[in-house]
Amino acid sequence: MTPNYTLSGRYRIIRSLGEGGMANVYLAHDLILDRDVAVKLLRLDLRDDPKTIKRFQREALATTELVHPHIVSLYDVGEENGMQYLVMEYVKGMDLKNYIKAHFPLPLQQVIDIMEQILSAVATAHAHNIIHRDLKPQNILIDEQGNAKITDFGIAVALSEHTMTQTNTILGSVHYLSPEQARGSMATKQSDIYSLGIILYEMLTGSVPFKGETAVSIALKHFQNEIPSVREFDAAIPQALENVVLRATAKDPRDRYATVADMASDLLTTLSESRVGEKRFEPADLGNDETKIMPSADIAAAIAANRRADAAKKDRQPTPKTPHQQSKPTDEVKNEAPLPKRSWSKRHPIRRRIILYGSIAILLIVAIVVGLELSRPQMTTVPKLTGMTQAQATKVLAKRQLSVGTIKHAKSNEVAKNEIIKSTPGSKQSVQQRSRISLTISNGEKKVNFGNYVNENYADVKSTLSSVGFKVKQRFSTSDVAAGQIVSQDVVAGSSVLPTNTTVTFTVSAGSRYVALRDLTGESQSDIVNYATANRINVTFKQGYSDDQKAGYSYDQDPEGGASVRAGSTVTVNMSKGSQPANADLAESFKVKVKIPYQSLNTATATANDVKIYLEDDSHVIGSLYREITITDNTRVSLPFQLTGSQTGKYRIVRNGVTIAEKNKITNKDASN
CATH class of the missing domain: 3.30.200.20 (Phosphorylase Kinase; domain 1)
Structure with a gap:
């Protein structure tokens, strides 16, 4: 094809x-x-x-x-x-065979998680009376999220067909074949359980238990040799986990798990502290009830031995008395003890029967009550699993005799990746013990379409967007609309963005009032920002040397303190870098060229991108806007830097509210030719 x-x-x-x-x-x-x-x-x-x-x-x-x-x-x-x-x-990923090779050794909890998924799938097949008959790692796919999916039911057979494996013909892979299949017997559900045990063995050790030059030699080992110990390969593997392998791969199907669900239930608690010190699994001695054919010589010897035993028994018996010895004189008869009286039960047969039947009835009633009590399902409560990982949830559920069921994945802006969004049934709901709880796990954030917030109240919009992960900033503008109302936004409405990776700056109306500007010299940058925000004034910071002001505090401003400025206007504040160093005359100027890619917003008409550029050097502070441009195509810009001595620079480029480029420790080595 x-x-x-x-x-x-x-x-x-x-x-x-x-x-x-x-x-x-x-x-x-x-x-x-x-x-x-x-x-x-x-x-x-x-x-x-x-x-x-x-x-x-x-x-x-x-x-x-x-x-x-x-x-x-x-x-x-x-x-x-x-x-x-x-x-x-289509499952994008690799089969379990290659997954084991690529990631071995697998963490024990991951082995259990993958095996639980496989077991739940096989349990469904068995519930439909379908036996896979070819379970092996090559037929189990692992997707990019680590979920297992069974494929290739090409030799699966329904129990109702009673299809026997043909003589000298072995279907399926011999490394995972059960002893009864190797002998040519019919495959059963226990045959699948044997294959599952071999798969678990391979996940724990990285290889199959039996190897050989031919398929026949490997098949012989399956029903002649004991499964090698996984704990001899790795002593850190708990005995309880090895016991699952041993029981699933028992030679006699009667020694294996009755159902796949039983194997899953046992596997789920193998890492529990309650099973520390568990003894090694040994198959039950079922006795030898096969019919044996004895040689004729052995039969004759047995008959002769029986005859000798009968003769010896007769010799030990007392000699029977003669009729004369059995008869007694008349006077002896007279001296004999009188016959005992009849017992009460014989004299009152009706009452005896009433008591007997009454006792039986009481015992039956007690047995029924006890049986009903014992058969009543034991209930438990589903714990809260939201925010846990799948491994954590598995342990918590095991403590309440519950296990993990179906796993689903979904995007979420509220729950971190690989953590549980919800469980079904939900927390605090009452369920039977040994129930399976389905989980929905987060695949991480999903993009959202950014709305149009122009003319809305800034405080309300900020509260809403911050709650879902957006970083929200504001700059003021003189406007005739009500103070606090959004005039414009730098993230285009309708664009698809990730909340936690997006910073949006709103231009907010400062009204039309005037502010008597305070003298800001001698104040820290944070205090100046708080003052500007409270009075709806924009502030731009620049850096410079000052012998009169220590580093980190302002030494000059424009306009000066006492001036009357309109709300929404911009004040420039110079921040001190300390006293001018002796090598100040060594300040070097250079430019760094940066390519800004244009982002198509999938609209009918071309939409310009809003780009903000932030610099830090001898004259600029990274927190203050250096330049704002709009682009309709890929654009190159030259960023000017002036650095003294060993000082380094920074730049950050924000497109439509999302940081797309950022670099620290800029030196003259980054200068463009």
Whole structure:
């Protein structure tokens, strides 16, 4: 299948994702729903093979029945020019086999989290009476968020089909094959559990437990050799976690977990302190109830031994008395003790039966009450999980006999990335113990469309925007509109921005009043800013040397103190850098060229970008605006710097309220040629 070929007029092939024994998989784009999909296409050399076609169709049927967040979804089934294909969910990431190689060793909590997802998916398949029969890391995909998804139900089989594995034929990968499958017996749910145990072993150790030169030699090891100890590989692995591997991979299916849910429940608490010091799992001794064929010589010896035992028993018996010995004289009969009287129970049979039946009835009632009490589901309360990570939530839930269920992801401006937004059921709700709690986890912030706040009250707008993460600033302007009302904004209305990465500056009406300017010399920068804000005056800071004022305090201003200025006007304040150094004559001037990229706002007409430039050198302070421009295309600007001695400069460029460029420690080495 070549790139750009469009399957059924809908699925445009992009590239190959992999080739298998039955089908090839391609990345394609759904032209109707505008999304990437995975297309599994039956190989051309197999399209006339009835068995392969049946197996391919079985995968489609099995996957259609299974809807689960950790099972790859099936979108479509079709045929074109004799080519049968499946359209499935595209999982961007890698399979678990490669994930283990790339990230080994995996943290134990991550191993448990991934395994929990796999187990919940297999539990769903088993609930539909579908056995996968080919569970292995190559058939488990890990997406970019670390979520597991099971794929390839090509050899899955429904229990109702009673399909037996053919003699001398082993379906599935031999490294993960259960002993009963290796012997040629029918695969069961316990067979999938065995494969899951091998997968868990590989996640903990980085390799499979049994290796060999041939598939037959590996299969023999599965039902002859014991699983190697994971704790011998890494002593830091808890015994409780190794026990999950040992129980899942027990040779006798009866020794394994009864259900996948039981395995998940056991796995969930393996890192709990309550299981520290747990003994190593040993399979139960089920006895040997097989029928044995004994040799004829052994049978004859057993019969002879029985006859000798009977003869010895007869020799030990007392000699029976003669009739004369059994009869007694008349006087002896007379001296015999009288016959005992009949017991009360024999003299009152009806009362005895009433008491007996009454006792039985009472015992039955007690048994029923106790049974109902024991069968009553144990309830617990869902804890508050908001703001926790998935690992933290897993531990908290385990303490209340609960576990993590379905995982969903969503954007959130209120909850940090990888933290829980909400749980279902929610906190404080009463649920049965061993219930699964679904979680919605934050993928981080989502962009929002910035509104138009002109003519609104600045204080109200600032409160609203600050609460969702925006940095809000104001500058004043003389205006005839009411004081405190927004006149303009530097972030274009309708533009898509990230709140925590956006600084918006509003031009706010200062009214038309006049202010008697205070003498600001000798004050700190923060005090001057507070005064300017309270009186709705804009202030610009410059730096210079002063022998009369210590560094960090103002030594001059324009206009001077006492002048009457209109609200909204700008006052320039010179801040002292201290006394003029001896090498002041070594001040050097140079320029740094910076490219400012234009941002298209996806509007019908071109919209200019508002750009603010901030500098810091001998004459400028980074907190004061150096220059404001508007651009309609990519633009280059030259930024002038004047630095004395070892002083360094800074610049920051803000486009439409968002900082797009910032550099500290500017020296003459950064000068443009």
